Amino acid sequence: MSFTNLKELIELAKQEKTTISELMIKTEVEQKGCSRGTIFEKMSEQFTVMEEAVRRGTISPVMSRTGLTGGDGNRLHQYAQNGNSFVNPRTLNAAANALAVSEVNAAMGRIVATPTAGSAGILPAVLVHALDNGKFTRKQIVQSIFTASALGLVVANKASISGAAGGCQAEIGSATAMAAGTLVELAGGTPMQVGNAVGIALKNSLGLVCDPVAGLVEIPCIIRNGLHAITAQAAADMALAGIASVIPPDEVIHVMHEVGQQMPESL
Numbered sequence: 001m002s003f004t005n006l007k008e009l010i011e012l013a014k015q016e017k018t019t020i021s022e023l024m025i026k027t028e029v030e031q032k033g034c035s036r037g038t039i040f041e042k043m044s045e046q047f048t049v050m051e052e053a054v055r056r057g058t059i060s061p062v063m064s065r066t067g068l069t070g071g072d073g074n075r076l077h078q079y080a081q082n083g084n085s086f087v088n089p090r091t092l093n094a095a096a097n098a099l100a101v102s103e104v105n106a107a108m109g110r111i112v113a114t115p116t117a118g119s120a121g122i123l124p125a126v127l128v129h130a131l132d133n134g135k136f137t138r139k140q141i142v143q144s145i146f147t148a149s150a151l152g153l154v155v156a157n158k159a160s161i162s163g164a165a166g167g168c169q170a171e172i173g174s175a176t177a178m179a180a181g182t183l184v185e186l187a188g189g190t191p192m193q194v195g196n197a198v199g200i201a202l203k204n205s206l207g208l209v210c211d212p213v214a215g216l217v218e219i220p221c222i223i224r225n226g227l228h229a230i231t232a233q234a235a236a237d238m239a240l241a242g243i244a245s246v247i248p249p250d251e252v253i254h255v256m257h258e259v260g261q262q263m264p265e266s267l
Contacts, residue, residue: 020150050101068219074100098226106216177198
């Protein structure tokens with residue numbers, strides 16, 4: 001499996017009557033020469049790190065070493081508990097989760113780059129949110145992370161996941177697409193719906209520039225993680241509702257690469 005083309009990945013999953021996560025696990029087993037159990041255990045450890053970062057930044061304020069940012073994950077988490085928000089308070093917790101992980105990153109804490117440190121809040125945010133909702137088991141969520149890794153691999157091979165090279169769309173955009181597709185598979189959606197979620201999420205992130213204040217992954221990066229966690233959930237729901245990405249996801253990924261190439265160096 002080359003993981004350079006989403007269409008091929010989706011078709012293979014359909015042919016073999018399996019999921020994208022299963023194809024990824026199979027590839028990992030073949031390439032690493034490890035057992036399925038070992039591969040799964042390693043991914044379970046990654047999820048533990050993700051969850052720890054979410055809890056750390058939502059339960060109490062985490063401040064960055066620069067003093068530029070901090071405490072917003074906790075602030076939003078507390079605000080959501082009041083129940084007076086425009087966004088459903090439970091949904092708002094997904095944004096709080098993402099802010100929390102990004103703040104742990106800015107404070108030199110331990111995070112999992114998904115796919116990068118600058119966009120590391122989005123996938124953990126929606127997965128821990130799904131765990132907290134009680135609809136999915138921890139095992140199901142760990143399984144779904146393999147979907148995220150397969151999708152991230154396609155984007156990295158086909159375009160870029162580097163903000164410096166492709167703009168913030170390559171980081172936040174890729175993370176949003178990975179998270180959206182992962183949620184679709186977690187909810188029992190088809191491989192085709194996973195692809196639609198990727199296309200929908202990524203289209204909404206095209207042209208996002210990398211413009212960090214003082215060259216640090218803090219402003220506007222942390223806030224973007226928070227907002228895009230909710231975007232990922234909305235894109236997943238659209239795909240599960242039967243909404244298709246009119247432009248095939250592979251073409252959206254290609255366009256993201258082209259946009260990144262055309263962006264001025266200053267962006």
